[in-house]
Amino acid sequence: METTPLLDRRIVIVAGKGGAGRTTVAAALARAAVRAGKRVLLAQTNAPPRLAHLLGCPEGIGSEIVAVGEHLWAVNMNERAALREYLLKVLRYDSLYRALFDNRAMRSFFGAFPGLDAWAMLGKAWWHTTEREGERNKYDLLILDGPAAGHIVTLLRAPGAVAAAIPMGPLARPATAARALLSDPARAALCIVTLAEELPARETVALARIVRESLRMPLGPLIVNAVPPAAAGRPELRSVLDRWAGHFSVPALDSTLAGAAILAARRNDAERIIDGLTRDPALPMILLPRLPTNDLGPAEVEQLSRLLGP
Numbered sequence: 001m002e003t004t005p006l007l008d009r010r011i012v013i014v015a016g017k018g019g020a021g022r023t024t025v026a027a028a029l030a031r032a033a034v035r036a037g038k039r040v041l042l043a044q045t046n047a048p049p050r051l052a053h054l055l056g057c058p059e060g061i062g063s064e065i066v067a068v069g070e071h072l073w074a075v076n077m078n079e080r081a082a083l084r085e086y087l088l089k090v091l092r093y094d095s096l097y098r099a100l101f102d103n104r105a106m107r108s109f110f111g112a113f114p115g116l117d118a119w120a121m122l123g124k125a126w127w128h129t130t131e132r133e134g135e136r137n138k139y140d141l142l143i144l145d146g147p148a149a150g151h152i153v154t155l156l157r158a159p160g161a162v163a164a165a166i167p168m169g170p171l172a173r174p175a176t177a178a179r180a181l182l183s184d185p186a187r188a189a190l191c192i193v194t195l196a197e198e199l200p201a202r203e204t205v206a207l208a209r210i211v212r213e214s215l216r217m218p219l220g221p222l223i224v225n226a227v228p229p230a231a232a233g234r235p236e237l238r239s240v241l242d243r244w245a246g247h248f249s250v251p252a253l254d255s256t257l258a259g260a261a262i263l264a265a266r267r268n269d270a271e272r273i274i275d276g277l278t279r280d281p282a283l284p285m286i287l288l289p290r291l292p293t294n295d296l297g298p299a300e301v302e303q304l305s306r307l308l309g310p
């Protein structure tokens with residue numbers, strides 16, 4: 001069966017273990033999509049302020065959508081602001097908003113309703129996929145830089161939870177529409193970002209299982225980020241290390257060889273883990289290299305984006 005190319009879908013959710021590189025990959029996907037001619041909204045949920053640096057946007061990215069480049073917009077959503085906007089703009093329920101926020105009893109009902117906070121953000125994301133500008137969609141693609149593993153599941157369960165808890169009325173319709181969008185392989189994908197390391201790989205297998213069996217969402221390619229360089233796994237290097245490591249009394253040389261030995265071991269581990277990932281979760285994979293810098297910026301994002309799109 002033909003699958004819709006990732007960047008031709010309407011929403012791509014970037015998920016994965018904390019620190020695996022979700023924000024970096026989301027930024028790189030956004031750049032790739034813009035190059036492919038898309039108008040892109042990159043949305044984050046309560047994220048630390050790294051994205052602005054990655055996109056070279058000194059003004060920062062807050063809870064209001066800002067243009068961060070040609071055909072690229074970004075927003076860092078939070079529950080309160082998203083819910084307010086959702087009730088006022090989407091549902092046009094000024095009275096409901098006032099009731100929810102001005103009335104103590106309603107406020108505690110709200111706190112007691114699990115899923116509504118998460119829905120506020122996912123609902124906002126969904127709503128932006130429906131926005132029109134003249135004859136066309138305002139955004140062709142929404143990229144969601146999702147929260148880390150456990151929280152993403154809560155977030156993605158929100159439409160179902162809302163539709164089940166309040167099956168009628170103004171919250172149910174968008175929740176049902178969001179569920180339909182998120183489960184449609186022609187329009188949505190969830191991309192897991194992982195490192196080629198033991199723990200993230202284990203979380204990847206668990207998350208993919210939940211996505212397939214419980215959330216029933218289409219999975220995009222598995223993005224293996226920060227893979228150590230292939231050169232570090234070459235047999236020639238192994239033989240040099242075996243022969244010469246620790247043989248010199250030149251500290252700079254010995255420490256260089258020790259560093260190379262660590263890198264070689266990492267590369268070997270990474271290859272073994274990638275091999276395991278080909279069997280489970282058995283998704284198409286995109287490998288992104290570990291770049292030799294601690295301060296990733298727009299140039300590195302551009303470099304990674306070339307491996308994710310045109």
Ligand SMILES: Nc1ncnc2c1ncn2[C@@H]1O[C@H](COP(=O)(O)OP(=O)(O)OP(=O)(O)O)[C@@H](O)[C@H]1O
Nearest residue numbers: 018019020021022023024225226289290291294296
């Ligand atoms: N391919 C790469 N090469 C080198 N460093 C990388 C690469 N990808 C990410 N990093 C670095 O790893 C760290 C984590 O990346 P990033 O912030 O994108 O991850 P995250 O999954 O969004 O983290 P968080 O859970 O904090 O949101 C950052 O310091 C980033 O610069």
Ligand SMILES: [Mg+2]
Nearest residue numbers: 022023024047
């Ligand atoms: Mg992040």
